[in-house]
Amino acid sequence: MNATQEARSPKAVRISSTPDELADISPLLDAAAAGVGDVPALLALAKDVGETAPKPGTGSTAFLWEILASITAVDVAAGRILEPHLDAAAILAQAGAADFDDAPVDLPFDGTWGVFAAEAPGLRLEAQDADGAVVLNGSKPWCSIAAQLDHAVLTAHLDGGGRAAFAVDLHAAGVSFADPEWTSLGLREVPSGTVHFDAVPAIPLGPAGWYYQRPGFAWGGMGVAACWFGGAVAVARNYAESLKKAADGGREPDQLALAHLGEIDRTLTGLTQYLARTAARIDAGELSGAGAWSEALRVRGSVAAAVERVQSLVSQNLGPAPLAFDARYGKRMADLSLYIRQHHAMRDDAQLGALTFKGDHPW
Structure with missing residues (x-):
């Protein structure tokens, strides 16, 4: 089998589903194969998958993992782009179902999403109160393809200590993207860099530690x-x-x-x-x-x-x-x-x- 044949006939990775159930993944695998190296196409695929993929813990976790494994088997970068988008969908759903003291979280899951929770020496993102709302100030490292995404779930430090999760619009005023300076030969399509926030509005997703x-x-x-x-x-x-x-x-x-x-x-x-x-x-x-x-x-x-x-x-x-x-x-x-x-x-x-x-x- 040469590379062209492999790209034309991707095969699903089975964990526990039946062959008929796995057949539903085939169009997604064809799209992943066609989109290798094309980040906008892979983001469009992530949006399509995000509309129908099951959430973990809702009865079809193995099928969710088969989607992730199968697309990564076609192209690792495609899986690397898809996974945080689906994870963000799960986080928002979990926040929406949680019994918080404040008003329940009810955010539409539209556009493309990332999840940024890494920390790095010398960089700190803080969530601060601003007349009853929350704004983000500081910098967040290891934000993969952030400049090409619409939204993100990210973690930030609180004034009272600890960290909490927030949803943020990456197109908002005050968001800026540093050059990733990505030199890796691996995951070249998915560079990770630092994102800077200057009084950027954010929506809390639970109290300190919930994430x-x-x-x-x-x-x-x-x-x-x-x-x-x-x-x-x-x-x-x-x-x-x-x-x-x-x-x-x-x-x-x-x-x-x-x-x-x-x-x-x-x-x-x-x-x-x-x-x-x-x-x-x-x-x-x-x-x-x-x-x-x-x-x-x-x-x-x-x-x-x-x-x-x-x-x-x-x-x-x-x-x-x-x-x-x-x-x-x-x-x-x-x-x-x-x-x-x-x-x-x-x-x-x-x-x-x-x-x-x-x-x-x-x-």
Whole structure:
């Protein structure tokens, strides 16, 4: 299968849905394949998907993750653009359903959205009272393609301490975008830079801490892992097709190549079963309490480790040629390597270990 054929016939990534259910994803995958490298087209796809995609915890979490994984398998950057848009939709829905002391949140989900919650030394975004309203002042780092988005859910520091989430119009007066100075060869279409806010009106989405304490925070983190999983599946599919192509040309895979394919198979099959079980637990209400974040750390860590292992095995077997001469393969490997760095490796494991030490574990 060459790159053109792969682009013409994208295949969904199955977690637990039936083939008929997955068939509904096919038009989305065709659109993702047609939009590779075209950010406006991928944003238009995100808007279309956002109108119909299920929210996590509402009975179809596995299908949501299949959408994320399948589009990322077509193009990692497409998944990277889609995921925060769907996460923002979920956050607004969760804020709308929450029982806050103030008036309930009721925001239309229109346009394109990002989610910006990262922090960086020397940069601080503050939410301040302005005659009963809230305005944002300061700077927010790691805001991916912010200049091309309409809205964002972001976190800001409060005068009384802590951080809270807010919805903001990125076209509002007082919003300015620094040059991202993005030099990465991975996710070149999705540069992250700093956004500056000067007395920009914002709508609160819950009190201090709500953004991080809600179960949806953990669910959203697992949605990112579903994207990583889709990227790993695409790398594995590419490897299997390469072995078949070589065999068709008279070069049968040796024992080492088959052993690595077998390891990839059991790794991805195990993750598929884990994601299916976890999605079912979310929908059953079993991951809506204190244990949700522990499970998110397990899922994210397991998927991130699997991605790196699959990439390593495939790179060792295929050698330098596809990295040098296959643009689609090289792009996927570079995009995925950068994307999984959202996982903080041993620091996340240390956080999980602290929770485990307190007794938050299933064993």
